[in-house]
Amino acid sequence: SYELTQPPSVSVSPGQTASIACSGDKLGNKFVSWYQQKTGQSPALIIYQDTRRPSEIPERFSGSNSGNTATLTISGTQALDEADYYCQAWDNSAVVFGGGTKLTVL
Amino acid sequence: EVQLVEFGGGLVQPGGSLRLSCAVSGFSVSDNYMSWVRQAPGKGLECVSVIYSGDTTFYADSVKGRFTISRDNSKNTLYFQMNGLRVDDSAIYYCTRGRGGWYSFDHWGQGTQVTVSS
Numbered sequence: 001s002y003e004l005t006q007p008p009s010v011s012v013s014p015g016q017t018a019s020i021a022c023s024g025d026k027l028g029n030k031f032v033s034w035y036q037q038k039t040g041q042s043p044a045l046i047i048y049q050d051t052r053r054p055s056e057i058p059e060r061f062s063g064s065n066s067g068n069t070a071t072l073t074i075s076g077t078q079a080l081d082e083a084d085y086y087c088q089a090w091d092n093s094a095v096v097f098g099g100g101t102k103l104t105v106l
Numbered sequence: 107e108v109q110l111v112e113f114g115g116g117l118v119q120p121g122g123s124l125r126l127s128c129a130v131s132g133f134s135v136s137d138n139y140m141s142w143v144r145q146a147p148g149k150g151l152e153c154v155s156v157i158y159s160g161d162t163t164f165y166a167d168s169v170k171g172r173f174t175i176s177r178d179n180s181k182n183t184l185y186f187q188m189n190g191l192r193v194d195d196s197a198i199y200y201c202t203r204g205r206g207g208w209y210s211f212d213h214w215g216q217g218t219q220v221t222v223s224s
Contacts, residue, residue: 001167033210035151042200042217043143043151048210086151090209093164095141095153 002091004098011104018074020101022087025068030089032070034063037100038083047072079105108132108213110201115218122191122222128184128201128215136179139204141211142186144197144220152197155186156204169195191222 004024012018022032034047046057050065060075070089074081082105087098114126126142141156155175156164163175172190177183184201199218202211 031209033208035211042214044214045210045212048205048208048212052208054212088151088210093156093158093162094166095143095156095164097143097151097153100150 002089002094002096004087004089004096006085006087006098006101008099009102009104011106012074012077014079014105015076018077018081018103018105020072020074020085020087020103022070022072022098023068024070024089024096027068027070027089028066030065030091032063032065033088034061034072035086035088036081036083037086043086074103077103077105081105108203110203110213110215112199112201112215112218115199115220117221117223118191119224120191120193120222123187123189124191124220126186126188126199126201126218126220128186130182130184130201130203133203134179135177135182135184139206140175140177140184141202141204142175142184143200143202143211143214144195145200145217146194146197149197157184188220191220193222196220196222 035043037043047063109131139158154166154169157175174187176185201215203213205212
């Protein structure tokens with residue numbers, strides 16, 4: 001079955017840029033979405049179709065996808081961005097999530 | 107306003123059954139693909155079932171043959187019948203709306219807790 005791999009944790013200082021990678025076989029040939037989940041809350045979509053943002057998502061969130069790796073980038077990271085982040089792609093009719101990355105802002 | 111509200115979770119013994127419901131408003135369940143995504147305590151997200159237009163369904167291997175996804179268009183509600191529950195089915199179950207052209211899930215419910223324990 002298809003797998004997506006994420007680092008368990010990433011740390012960043014406030015105001016700096018955070019990058020979270022998601023890797024999978026030929027992932028660049030698939031559309032990748034990203035979700036943010038804050039403690040005690042439901043996940044929320046922040047990136048779809050590799051690079052697009054829903055209208056309510058701040059511009060500091062961006063995405064890319066090429067080769068075997070998709071990347072979520074958060075520019076000017078704020079304390080309120082501290083959360084778990086999940087990548088997601090489709091493998092035929094199956095929905096696959098990465099294992100999640102805990103972003104710590106310190 | 108789009109809303110998804112799940113209910114029907116609870117505590118059940120191994121081998122037991124539960125039926126989850128997801129009442130939606132602001133859109134029609136018949137017009138979108140819908141899914142159930144679960145999250146075990148302290149773990150990541152797992153999509154366990156999807157229902158597409160035309161009622162084509164998908165099930166993860168972990169639940170295939172035990173769980174059934176369905177929808178009632180007249181009640182605008184999504185269902186998840188869970189039979190033969192196991193301890194490792196314990197999780198928060200989220201109902202989600204699929205956004206066709208986006209290849210993603212753009213709205214999530216608040217989740218309902220399912221605990222399987224003797």
